[in-house]
Amino acid sequence: MQVPIRLRPATLQDAELLLAWRNDLQTRLASHGTHEIPLAEHWAWLDLVLADPARRLLIAELDDVPVGSIRVDTASDDVAELSWTVAPSARGQGVGTRMLIAALSEVTGSVRAEVKIGNVASMKMAEAAGLVLVREEQGVLHYQKCLSGQARSQS
Template sequence: MSPLAAREATDADAELLLAWRNDPRTRQASRSSGVIDLADHLRWLRGVLASPDRVLLVVSEDAGPVGTVRFDREAPGEWEVSITLAPESRGRGLSRAVLAEGERWLSESHEVHVVLAAVHEDNAASAALFERSGYVESAPAEDGFRWLRKTRG
């Protein structure tokens, strides 16, 4: 496996990110499970890219993009993370490295004390990923999602 590198997403990533977002397995684990059309996605993407409180990263290996990590600032030093692997990258053991690369990028460019993750109760793989990455249960489940938290030194 080649080393992973994160970069900020751009408008040029719109169709790739939309394809990953509309993948059935991705939708199943999302808070919003409907199919998103291109116009709505472009509106969302431009809003994310323009926001100082959101970071959207594309994580790649030498062969190309393998996933995306988004961070939303909830409070000073507190971020919520969301991770999506490209459908063709699943099953390769990349999720932990993608998450770690996203966390590394964020901590080098922003103040980070706490990172939160909302994980669908039926998504055992995602829960295991965050737990292996140092996240612990932080609040009772609500609306079908568990909340995990990672505190950074």
């Protein structure tokens, strides 16, 4: 039987792990900012995220082992923006897709996600989780999912 995936809120104790995943080359290439994040910048960022009620940083675990993270940032327009990373050692095993589906079950309202063109695994994850491609802009694919299950195009 498949080990269930569990989501829990991140804490400061996850700082090192999150930084390692964030500075992994594939994660950097998939991010808007591709530079390597220094430790001090990461701590400052994590402090802000954990203190912000509009942001949720979740750690996905299999058998109590952290395998990925997913961030849910609720913007002023009430659409939650999702971003995700899977631990390099856990990639290609369905973790990303399961983690995204689990996170969506905890979110109410509309969600969106941005995926750089060429990030095939993230495109497939988004589609498997029911997100719909609503537009492409400057090399970035914009996915969305509404509570009704229907994508709403933003012009």
